[in-house]
Amino acid sequence: xxxxxxxxxxxxxxxxxxxxxKYFFGYPITPQSExxxxxxxxxxxxxxxxxxxxSEIAAINMVCGAASTGVRVMTSSSSPGFSLKQxxxxxxxxxxxxxxxxxxxxxxxxxxxxxxxxxxxxxVTKGGGHGDYNIPVLAPASLQEIVELIQDAFDIxxxxxxxxxIMGDGxxxxxxxxxxxxEYSEPIGQTKDWATTGTRGDGAPKIISSLELDAESxxxxxxxxxxxxxxxxxxxxxxxxxxxxxxxxILVAFGTVARITMNAIQKARKHGVKVGLIRPxxxxxxxxxxxxxxxxxxxxxxxxxxxxxQMIEDxxxxxxGCAPVGFFGRTGGVVPSQEEIYEKIMSFAGxxxx
Numbered sequence: 509x510x511x512x513x514x515x516x517x518x519x520x521x522x523x524x525x526x527x528x529x530k531y532f533f534g535y536p537i538t539p540q541s542e543x544x545x546x547x548x549x550x551x552x553x554x555x556x557x558x559x560x561x562x563s564e565i566a567a568i569n570m571v572c573g574a575a576s577t578g579v580r581v582m583t584s585s586s587s588p589g590f591s592l593k594q595x596x597x598x599x600x601x602x603x604x605x606x607x608x609x610x611x612x613x614x615x616x617x618x619x620x621x622x623x624x625x626x627x628x629x630x631x632v633t634k635g636g637g638h639g640d641y642n643i644p645v646l647a648p649a650s651l652q653e654i655v656e657l658i659q660d661a662f663d664i665x666x667x668x669x670x671x672x673x674i675m676g677d678g679x680x681x682x683x684x685x686x687x688x689x690x691e692y693s694e695p696i697g698q699t700k701d702w703a704t705t706g707t708r709g710d711g712a713p714k715i716i717s718s719l720e721l722d723a724e725s726x727x728x729x730x731x732x733x734x735x736x737x738x739x740x741x742x743x744x745x746x747x748x749x750x751x752x753x754x755x756x757x758i759l760v761a762f763g764t765v766a767r768i769t770m771n772a773i774q775k776a777r778k779h780g781v782k783v784g785l786i787r788p789x790x791x792x793x794x795x796x797x798x799x800x801x802x803x804x805x806x807x808x809x810x811x812x813x814x815x816x817x818q819m820i821e822d823x824x825x826x827x828x829g830c831a832p833v834g835f836f837g838r839t840g841g842v843v844p845s846q847e848e849i850y851e852k853i854m855s856f857a858g859x860x861x862x
Contacts, residue, residue: 511686516676517542519651519687520610521550523658524582526689529608530556531581533570535563537589538622539678540612544584564589568596568609575605576716578703580662584610586678587628588619591636597671598637601733602718604702606665608658610674612681615841623841624678626763629818632673633792640730642737644744645673645791647762651685657789660746666698668740675791677814679764679843740793747795748787751777755784757857758802760823761812762788765844769812772849781857791819799826808832810856812849815839 514522521543524532532547544560551558561567567583574581585593590611600607613628615621630636632645644664648654654676661672704714720726748766751773752758761769766787776783786798786809799809808831811820820835827833836852838844 511688513684513686514651515542515682515684516651516654517612517681518546519654520584520658520674520676520681521546522689523655524608524662525550525554525556526655527580527659527662529580529582529662530554531574531579532556532558532583533561533567533574533581534583535561535567535585535589537564537586539614539624539681540584540586540610543610543612543681564592565596568593568600571607571609572596572599572603572605575600575607576603576704578700578705580606580608580666582608582610584612586612586614587616587625590628591631594631594637597643598639598641599718600671601637601641601643602639603716604669604733605671605716606662606669607671608661608665608674609671610676613675613677615839621841622678624680624764624843625814625839625841626677626765627815627818627839628675629791629813629815632675633794633822641733642740642792643671643673644668644740644793645675646746647675647789647791648680649763649766649787649789651680651683651687654680655687655689664740664744666700668736669702670736670740675763677763678841683764744790745793745795745797746789747798748789749798750785750787752784752786752798752802754782755802756782756807757784757853758806758809759783759785759812759849759853760788760809760819761785762791762819765812765814768844768846769849771846772853775846775850776853776857779854781853783853783857788819794822794826796826799823803827803830806831808834808856810834810836810852812844812852813837814843
């Protein structure tokens with residue numbers, strides 16, 4: 509197929525089709541509406557089904573129904589709409605149903621605006637709905653990485669019978685870059701003997717539910733889920749490092765912000781400050797390992813986010829008090845500039861408050 513120039517939202521959709529997704533239920537909301545529109549045109553071409561739901565709440569519940577049959581299914585939204593999906597997401601986790609959910613984050617709180625933000629970090633990593641649960645969250649930084657992570661997301665969803673979140677920001681959804689898709693990938697060969705596709709008289713009926721009225725039985729179910737979450741934390745951590753071998757200070761950023769930091773890092777190095785980058789790709793599970801390996805060797809970490817400071821809590825936990833942790837963030841849809849990040853690096857390295 510070769511490289512093609514595409515918009516981020518459309519890349520997400522096409523990557524999902526290549527990963528074997530044929531079912532999409534969604535509702536348009538800026539800045540991810542192009543994803544919904546692309547799926548409306550594309551899925552009928554591959555024998556799939558697109559349905560625009562009457563609301564985000566309806567869409568996530570349609571995902572629950574489709575996922576219970578074992579098919580690869582996806583929905584998407586942006587911050588306010590993603591909030592409306594939380595009850596259904598909790599049901600997906602409790603029922604152990606695989607699905608992929610994309611959140612192209614915009615400025616908030618409330619209706620906010622349609623500019624890029626990362627201020628849904630708490631919601632996606634700490635469990636936005638009710639109950640004790642975690643969901644794998646993948647945060648691409650480029651459109652080509654979207655192609656890879658969408659395939660990973662569907663594979664993880666099937667492997668662990670769990671919803672998986674792809675979190676980007678409005679900039680990632682709206683930017684255009686050349687991307688290359690691999691050959692069409694059929695869903696991985698796993699036996700989904702739990703799926704509610706009918707027994708045809710062979711065996712007992714299959715029932716999928718998150719309802720458990722007996723307290724001790726529900727506790728046992730929660731313990732089983734926690735065992736699964738522990739396995740995901742062990743097996744599905746993803747991160748990238750940049751220039752950390754000799755770094756005296758390390759920036760921590762994800763998504764498109766991580767890309768902006770790289771030029772600031774090079775400028776700081778030209779001025780004698782050795783700076784590196786840890787880029788979490790999986791926001792949950794958070795990558796503790798690179799912090800454990802560096803926290804007794806560096807002079808400090810600087811979290812850079814498009815939020816008022818949410819990821820910084822996970823950074824502090826990973827650093828465990830072994831080094832100072834500073835913060836620089838822009839909110840409301842303002843994108844931090846390379847020059848601003850460079851100035852914060854130099855202030856932090858000079859011992860000034862940031």
